[in-house]
Amino acid sequence: QVTGPCYCKLLVPNHIAGAIIGRQGSTIAHIELLTRCQLQISAGDAFFPGTTDRIAILGGTTRSLGDCISKVVQSLHEFSGRKDRPVQLKLVVPNSAVSSIIGYNGHRAKQLSSTMDCKINVSPRVENLKERLVLLSGA
Incomplete structure (x- = not known):
């Protein structure tokens, strides 16, 4: 904890x-x-x-x-x-933490997506930007 x-x-x-x-x-x-x-x-x-x-x-x-x-x-x-459409939450995550969200071959992202009943999309890396967007879409 x-x-x-x-x-x-x-x-x-x-x-x-x-x-x-x-x-x-x-x-x-x-x-x-x-x-x-x-x-x-x-x-x-x-x-x-x-x-x-x-x-x-x-x-x-x-x-x-x-x-x-x-x-x-x-x-x-x-x-x-x-209100009839799913909410999209945009998290700003350090590049160094993205691999913890995605996991090996996307396994962790799939697991999180299933557990939280939402879709997870991670933005591509942008040069000179130290953060990426993680988009969570769900009800």
């Missing part, structure tokens, strides 16, 4: 980021209070390279991260306007 703080970086569509933050930061403060997870979202003009998505950084225990991610996914469902 992991001790100490853990961190997670997600990408959030700009219009949904505003909804997660809420008026004068009220919604994000409520999420932090409920989950005991720190949640920071990049400024309205600060996007992840090559996207129009804002960057959300989550910090806390593994449990609080899970709770916070659940709240973010709930917001994605509520504010996407597409």
Whole structure:
């Protein structure tokens, strides 16, 4: 079991980021209070390279991260306007950690996909970028 703080970086569509933050930061403060997870979202003009998505950084225990991610996914469902379509969660993962997700011949990714009932896609490596996107698509 992991001790100490853990961190997670997600990408959030700009219009949904505003909804997660809420008026004068009220919604994000409520999420932090409920989950005991720190949640920071990049400024309205600060996007992840090559996207129009804002960057959300989550910090806390593994449990609080899970709770916070659940709240973010709930917001994605509520504010996407597409409740009939699966949600797509975009994780930003260091290049060095991607092999742990994919596994040998994709075995670990298939196992995770089956366990979590979702599709997992990993973006190709981009030169001079030290991170890759892991897209999780599911209900």
